[in-house]
Amino acid sequence: MFVPFTLLEFWPAYLLWTALNLIMLVVTVILLRRHFPPFARVSPLVIGLGSTAYFPIAIGIIQGQDIVFLLLLVVLAVICLDRGNDVVGGVLLGVGLFRPQWAIPLVLLFAIRRWRVLLGFAPVALILAGICVVLMGWHGPLNYAQFVLHLEGTDARAFGPSHVPNLRGLIEQLPGIGDSGQWKNGLIFALSAVVFFLALRRIRNGRDSIIFCASLAVVTTILISFHALVYDLTLLFPMLFPLLFRAADPNHKKSDSITIIFAVFLFLTPLYIFFDYVVGELVYVSLVLLWFYLRLLLAPARAEVPA
Numbered sequence: 001m002f003v004p005f006t007l008l009e010f011w012p013a014y015l016l017w018t019a020l021n022l023i024m025l026v027v028t029v030i031l032l033r034r035h036f037p038p039f040a041r042v043s044p045l046v047i048g049l050g051s052t053a054y055f056p057i058a059i060g061i062i063q064g065q066d067i068v069f070l071l072l073l074v075v076l077a078v079i080c081l082d083r084g085n086d087v088v089g090g091v092l093l094g095v096g097l098f099r100p101q102w103a104i105p106l107v108l109l110f111a112i113r114r115w116r117v118l119l120g121f122a123p124v125a126l127i128l129a130g131i132c133v134v135l136m137g138w139h140g141p142l143n144y145a146q147f148v149l150h151l152e153g154t155d156a157r158a159f160g161p162s163h164v165p166n167l168r169g170l171i172e173q174l175p176g177i178g179d180s181g182q183w184k185n186g187l188i189f190a191l192s193a194v195v196f197f198l199a200l201r202r203i204r205n206g207r208d209s210i211i212f213c214a215s216l217a218v219v220t221t222i223l224i225s226f227h228a229l230v231y232d233l234t235l236l237f238p239m240l241f242p243l244l245f246r247a248a249d250p251n252h253k254k255s256d257s258i259t260i261i262f263a264v265f266l267f268l269t270p271l272y273i274f275f276d277y278v279v280g281e282l283v284y285v286s287l288v289l290l291w292f293y294l295r296l297l298l299a300p301a302r303a304e305v306p307a
Contacts, residue, residue, distance in 0.1 A: 001066070001098065014064060021061045021068045025051055028072045035079050036211060038242030050241060055269040060231035067234045070096050074106070074214070075238060081114060082210040090120025097128050101225050102235065105196070109217040112204040148227065162283050163276065166228045167192050169283035170290075192224040195293065202297055215239035216296040223289055230276055233266070233285070239292075240266055259295065262288045 005013040029047050032039040039047060051057055060067040073096045080089035089110070096103040111117045132141055161172035168188050199220040203213045218235045222228050240263050265271060265288055276282040 017064055018061060024068050024072045025057065025061075028068070028075050031075055031079060032238060035082070036242070042241075047241065050267070051237065053269070054234075054237055054267060055272040056231050056233035057237060058269075060234050063231065065231050066098060067231050070099055070102060071234050071237065074218070074235060078210055078214045078238075081110065081117070086114040086116035087120040089114075090117035090122075091124055093117070094121040094124025094128070097125060101227065102221055102232075105221040105224065106217050109200060109203055109220065110213070112200050113213060151227070162281050164225075164228050165222070165230070165233065165282050165285035165289060166225050167195065167223050167286065168226060170286045173283055195220060196224050198297060199293075211238075212296070212299075216293070219289055219293045219296065223286065223293060230272060230282060236266065258291065262291055
């Protein structure tokens, strides 16, 4: 995907990729407003400013990450699932395998409800896996996995447990857990499995809308991930924005003060800078994600209708 940009000097390539990111973000916002009523009721100007002011999106664009592209793919996939085009949704999630730690859990969570997603995902996954093997040989993907697993040893200040807003980071911050070796890893795996299967059960047994299932799937995927950096919270944007406006709506009968506080928290840029760059403890954001996870998991089920 990045090969064409290597034909340019650094700054032109960076500016071109930034422009493409902004275009993909605009397309994402347009799609959200066109297909989901909570976005349609909000001014396009407010959504546009809100998306660029959301720190995970902003830092992802500044760093030249590909997370906005993944956000666009996820939104397109959710729209396809909402319309009953499950196979096309699976294809789009398969294209997102450049970030396998996000694409695979999302597909599994969607497939428990719409198994035809796998019919689109599996062929794309096999093709991309074949391309990887052709380019890097059989050992290439394994070497990459080993690199990711040992990334913390190269720069613990940027990739250590205190910087990952997920269950792994939260558990490793508990007193007496940090040096407990295999026992610690077993606890992380067990709790992650519980979080994943409870979400799987809710999505399978409930009659929730696809946008609700997508919100629960994204929060669950971030919580159980091995690595999750601040720009990965970009995937929360489709859930947080309408949630914030609905919770703050004075006409809404069940206004949730804690939900409002946490949604506002995730939109405040100075807090990200303080936790991530000043004290180096972004892990505490996982407490907010855990709240949203429980809020979604325990929400009353509704009849499934197109968004």
